[in-house]
Amino acid sequence: MPHLSPQQSRLQDDIRGLIQGEVRCDEIARQLFATDAGILERRPCAVVWPRHTNDVVACVGYAAERGIPIHPRGAGTETSGASLGEGIVLDFSRFMRRILRVDAESVRVQPGLIRFRLNTILNRLQQRCFGPDPGFMSAATIGGILSRNGAGAHWLQYGFPDEHLLDLTVVLANGDVLTLRRDALPKAIAGSGGESQGIALARQIVLGKEFPLADGVHQILSETPIQPGASIFSVTGAVPHRCGYRLQDVLQGSEKTSVDLARLITGSEGTLAVIVEANLKTVSAPNRAAAVAFGFNSLEQATRSVPLVLPFKPVLCELVDRRRLNMLRDWDKRFHALIPLDAEAVLLVELDAGTVGQPLEPSEIRDRLDQLIETVAVREKLCFDCLRIERTEEFPLFDDFLHNAELALYRMRRSFQAIPLLNDLAVPVETLGGFVGDLLNLLHEHEITASISGHVGQGHLCVQPILDFSSPGLVSTLQRLTEEFCALVWEHRGTISSEHSTGLLLSRLVPKQCANHFPAFRKIKELFDPDNVLNPGKVIPDDGNWTGFLRQGLSQRSRNETDESVDQPGEVGFEETGLPDQLKLQLKWNPRQIAEPTYRCNGCGACKQLGRSVRMCPFFRRRPEGVMSPRAKANLLRGVLEGNLELETLTLANSKEIADYCFHCLLCRTECPAEVDVSQLAARCKAAYAAAHGLSTADQFFSRLDSLLRWFSLISYPINWMLTNRLSRWLIDKTVGIPQGRKLPTLSKISFLGRTQWSKRFAPPKPTAEPKVALFIDTFGNHFDTKLTELAVRILEHNGMTVHIPLRQRASGLMSYAVGHADRAERLARHNTMLLGDLIRQEYDVVALEPASAACITKDYRSLIDDPDGELVSLNVVDFCDYLLRLHEKRRLRLDFQPIRKTVGFHAPCRSIANGSGRVDGTTPAQELLGLIPELDVRRIEEGCCGMAGSFGLDKKNYRLSLQIGLGLFRKLRTKEIDLGATDCSSCRMQMEHAVAKPTLHPIRLLAFAYGLTPEL
């Protein structure tokens, strides 16, 4: 267990005694919750994962007694430091994330539930959804959304979250639990000033616990003139700004004595109460029928078009600027279709098409779309290009584009980074064009560039200045810019906060923006939370200056991208640590290699999303808890690099646990906008732990499996018998840790390499005009499915290749890498790199039988060894199916296939996605090859990872989780239409055949059969 100071220990023990949930006060937990998706950092004293409302009550009571602040937290994707602080973080995303009840038109949920998950379930059950979508769509939690009450991208369609709230259950700072119903608002007593205490008590008993609050709020608001002129959005007549507490419409009824406390608490950023349950209205899922992407020559033209768009009933109107467009083009080729060349800005507009229950007439929608295009493109000639989106199958691309546009700036490399400083301002729609012009002038004066995008349909703009984090004057530039930007926003009657929290970053500006209402805000805070326990420093600012909380590593991130000099140990914060030599040796700290991916993580939280357009991270998707995410691993390493955590921390079980929630699928490396190689970071943590404690028996076994199998194959008969015998399987379970229930493949009598020794392929081929292929086969193809390897060779030969099997090849080392056996992985990497490098120089095409081995050689080796041949090998080794597809593209693949009349459910292995386009809905080479076989019906099953991941699913401790991760895939594979499964990874194949009583074949087998190279499938 991590070391705790006496105070930490006491705090942890105290809270543990009070709650059924979990609590941690150690440095690791504090480090993981010290940041959100923004640029600030504050370390909490404890992290609590409440299981139910009573835990929250106990925790708040305990904290209030001792004056310790409480910081409620959902997914931690806010960018303003809204959930950060030095008190106790209450993380709802782990246990309190259930749907409690689904009714015909409402749903009761816990606050840690991710909105995306809620809507996936509602859509499946009832074709309904929770409408408002403020926040990072596929990661934000309901608690995070309600506590901000921001307008989302679909504000034009759904308005604010509080309009969709039926009741809210909250825990107050004094520990009271209130359920605040919207249909029975608590009443205050108008003019009750001189009432005796007895009468007040009697009223409280009759009127409920909320009476004193309702009465207090009523008094405060009665004395405060609420500015009706807050309606800054004259085109729509509504007010999408949320800075400070929301005072409008809190007093209800003809006499204004009913007090809508739920409305007041919604949007209060966790400073008035902690939300523990919400009953939300649901709406029929939207019908989607018409959208358009306009291309503009300038940002001003794009923003000037917005008032013209609004009369056509858009449900969404989004601006994407050139910077993001450039990033999007690079990110995904499919987006080229939506981005006109030379566009300075794109405006995406989707029109109201009714709901799935009550769709609008197609002709009416089409007419509106025609008129909209006529107005913007033809009559006003504001845009130079437009693309209509009207077919159902076009909307996923439209959605992906919008989604990735949010993340695009996180792809920026090098020292300049986009800073989420004023990423949430809004001005009246009709002044947008003028405002953008003034803003550009201001930026020009300061010689600063910025990305300017946003939900412009409601006047929202996300302005992110692009600054050099390593510049010495960064802080003063940030301060100056904030002041001047805000002044400009206010000059244009705008708001600095329209949907995000003001958090630690902007709360000090709340008194300026809301000068008239601020005294009332303060009184309300004192009424609800007199001791300032709930999320202090937010909305009502405290004395702390946010510049003091800037993330330490910001400048480091920049330096790592540019500065070669950090190669020297010590430059990134390593001091002599007094650790045993063995540990230092094993860690092999090349600071640059570790610091580079660590600091590349900007905390954006994209690896915490549950959407369908990504697969990462299989662990987090199965258990959406903070510690499971790739971000947690990067945060752990960042803590070590910055000296918040001692190097020794990596030798603790808690660190190992975090690292073990990674089976090196490489998806985050390809799907994370910043392309952070979290797999490498996890491998290093595992190696550090192994250096200090050694490997477990199971890990020893898996790491050395390739060597052991050489001996085992000498006694393959008894071994195979043991694998089917219950008693011996029980023994294996108890000793090696391979679960008894796991189906295991049969060991080959003689390994493929052993057999090859006697065949002609042993000898290096004579010089020949034919293309030469050197086949890298790895452990499975060598010791288990040798028939598959044989067929692979025959396919290559059938296509005119001369195949050479390099006998000196060794296992790829992926199994060793994955369990933290770094030395061995490195040895294998060096050996194979030297061997394959030589073959490449002799003009061999080096082909790896499996995508996992190919990815290990081309990607993992780069982080393991610094070899002169590293780059050569990394650029030239290809996976088998990829190689065949390349032949096909060069028209060199024979297509003399006989038909196969079957329907296959194809599963794309994670490492195959990582090897290729990195997109879950992009086809993989194996899938495309199968598509060449006549009459074979190939249906891609995109339900994420299968959960096996090499040795991960073979280890008893992971068995259940491994099967749970693959559940979606298994369900689809079991459906009647699918005759058999197909996948190009042998470990996925094992898992699929284990879970589903249908054969799963490698594409090599199907191809070989179609070529007539094997009589049976």
Ligand SMILES: Cc1cc2nc3c(=O)[nH]c(=O)nc-3n(C[C@H](O)[C@H](O)[C@H](O)COP(=O)(O)OP(=O)(O)OC[C@H]3O[C@@H](n4cnc5c(N)ncnc54)[C@H](O)[C@@H]3O)c2cc1C
């Ligand atoms: C790439 C990206 C894009 C984004 N786009 C948008 C956008 O378009 N619009 C937008 O509005 N935001 C956006 N955000 C910000 C962020 O996603 C939203 O603020 C989101 O709703 C926060 O949800 P969360 O679960 O992460 O909350 P957290 O960040 O964990 O917390 C946010 C606030 O909610 C409070 N809170 C959380 N749970 C509770 C609870 N149970 N009771 C009381 N208070 C609670 C916290 O104390 C904090 O003040 C974006 C962020 C990123 C990284």
Ligand code: SF4
């Ligand atoms: S790992 Fe990538 S996706 Fe996850 S928080 Fe870091 S940068 Fe974002």
Ligand code: SF4
């Ligand atoms: S490599 Fe895969 S398992 Fe590991 S953190 Fe990334 S997505 Fe998760």
